[in-house]
Amino acid sequence: MEQTLTISIQDYLKNIYELTENGESASTNALASKLNVKPASVTGMMQKLASAKPALVEYQKHQGVTLTDDGKKAALEVIRHHRLLEAWLVQTLGYSWDEVHAEAEKLEHVISEDFERRIAAAMGHPLRDPHGELIPTADLQMPLDDSTPLSSLRASQSGIIQYVKTADSELLKHFETLGLIPEAELEVTGYSPFDHNLTIKIGRKSIVLGLNITSKIYVKES
Amino acid sequence: MEQTLTISIQDYLKNIYELTENGESASTNALASKLNVKPASVTGMMQKLASAKPALVEYQKHQGVTLTDDGKKAALEVIRHHRLLEAWLVQTLGYSWDEVHAEAEKLEHVISEDFERRIAAAMGHPLRDPHGELIPTADLQMPLDDSTPLSSLRASQSGIIQYVKTADSELLKHFETLGLIPEAELEVTGYSPFDHNLTIKIGRKSIVLGLNITSKIYVKES
DNA sequence: AAATAAATTTAGTCAAGACTAAATTTAAAG
DNA sequence: CTTTAAATTTAGTCTTGACTAAATTTATTT
The missing domain is CATH 2.30.30.90 (Ferrous iron transport protein A (FeoA))
Structure with missing residues (x-):
């Protein structure tokens, strides 16, 4: 029996963000396979996130989900962490592009805002991570891509x-x-x-x- | 109602290590108050850790716990992570002694062995953290204190x-x-x-x- | 429009790890 | 050696977030 490790809410939000960047809503199935979880589990989590105190997702049965403004903020926060960390691990510890992703994936959930500020400042507030992806700004906006x-x-x-x-x-x-x-x-x-x-x-x-x-x-x- | 956040096994082991450095065994109560958890919860966890596949603690009812060799290894691993991280955060991001602990406390559980090696090497394999505490060696021995x-x-x-x-x-x-x-x-x-x-x-x-x-x-x- | 397929949700189960309250054991005091 | 106090354990509850299986809804075909 496969040990079923738990997915953080941040990961749910981040993945919803990625699936909805095209403007469409994310389907239960798509999210489930992206997160290696069964569709039924996604449904349950979406119901929870939708009825959270400040709702994090917009959710209608059979219609997929989108992020609320609060949800998007939370997603961009994690994405900012991830991309800053990738840039920083590459710059200061000589990680290669392929090694860096997994490490950032783990660190992104635990670093403080203070840590975020420090590495951002140390690198001179970079615009992109080593893969070329845009880094959300400190006020949690995704910059326009002018490339x-x-x-x-x-x-x-x-x-x-x-x-x-x-x-x-x-x-x-x-x-x-x-x-x-x-x-x-x-x-x-x-x-x-x-x-x-x-x-x-x-x-x-x-x-x-x-x-x-x-x-x-x-x-x-x- | 206070949200009851879950304590990692690593934290249990680390704290048992600290309480047993004097050679004595750690009492249920001492562990409970150190971890901000109720004594009954500690008992439950000790029973679990004692009957884990490779047992991590030696546990006898009413007698307190000590770490097995496997448990000690795991504890020293986390402690090594923590102290290397403190040293590194201070050296590379200008953290002060008081700020650094909380950050390291979170990072210590998620960094990879690769990350550990990289920061250790980057600092020239330091012997002590910024508080002067000895850093366990890469092969998980606590160095003798010659000071x-x-x-x-x-x-x-x-x-x-x-x-x-x-x-x-x-x-x-x-x-x-x-x-x-x-x-x-x-x-x-x-x-x-x-x-x-x-x-x-x-x-x-x-x-x-x-x-x-x-x-x-x-x-x-x- | 009916039938089938695909996607999604519901309902109920399970494990982990916390909690409370009650029972028990050990330690301390008279 | 009793009695009382303190520490610990047991038993059972609760919540979370997975899972499976069955039911339902939506989409596709003929």
Whole structure:
């Protein structure tokens, strides 16, 4: 018999947030499989969260759930913790991108607001975590994302690299040798509609990049 | 009605460890008041821990508890986490001695062995935490304490300050201005049996210290 | 529109770990 | 050696958050 470990309310809220970022409501089933819990358990928890003193979710039978403002605040708080922790573990303890997630997952629930402030300040209040995800602000707003995949740019458009989204460290190293790192400025000089290849000029080099690369590099148009 | 928050097994073990450091067994009542739990709850938990697959405590009705070797290992693991965390929070995030305890208390239960190794290495494997408490070794042994209160030295004996044990930051500042800081070397030049005052020579200065001070400064005889 | 499939909820069970009140054991005092 | 007090344990209750199985609702097909 599998030991059934208990899921925190914070985890419920965080996962509802993620499932509802697209504007839709989260289904009982989706939440259940995301949290490795049976659907019936989710129903029970949703009923509880919906009737909490300040309600944390909006819940109607068979209609899925969304977060209330209070629920969203709580979710963003955990997400802020998580992403600040990831950034900080990478910066100060040399964690790699793949190792850092599990550790942050555990720490995010227990750190104090004071701890949060200290690491945020120590890093100069970063905007993104090491995976490139936006970090909710101290007043619990999710910042607007002003970046777009490089693959969406066309000839004559230029941009500044914001972050690189990949879990493949080999690929990451390749990006670095090409100069494709945050802050770098580039200009698109050509576009091939057939295979979606882009020709870009970065520094004094001109290179051709496939969609497998340009879809992982996020830029801010300039 | 007070919300009754649950105490982790690790906390039970850690507190049993502390209560049994003197060699005696821990009483149900002592544990209960230390953990802010009712005695009956402690009895129940002790019965559980005693009959766990590898037993964690030695427990006989009405006789108090002690830790088994497995239990002691688990306790030292948490204590190591706690003390490494305190040292690390102070060193890297500027926590003060009084702020650091509560934060470490929460983190100690969730950090990975990997995290433990990383911070230990980052600090050069410290022997003591910021309060001067010994940090259990990586293989879960409590190091021998080779330090003694300065108040136990007598004329012509000399020593090196190991740590200062006080929660009073004013007093701590006073110590610092006197040069009474870790690593400092001193020699006892006089002793007054009536009031237990010591005259010591530190650097080129000679000063007289009362028991309120000499009992808080721990030295290694040299 | 009826039938079937899929998703969700209800109802009731279980384990953990706290609690209270009552019973029991040990310790202390006369 | 009794008696009383203090400490501890037993017994049974409560809450939480999982689970399963059955019932119900919604969605899809023919």
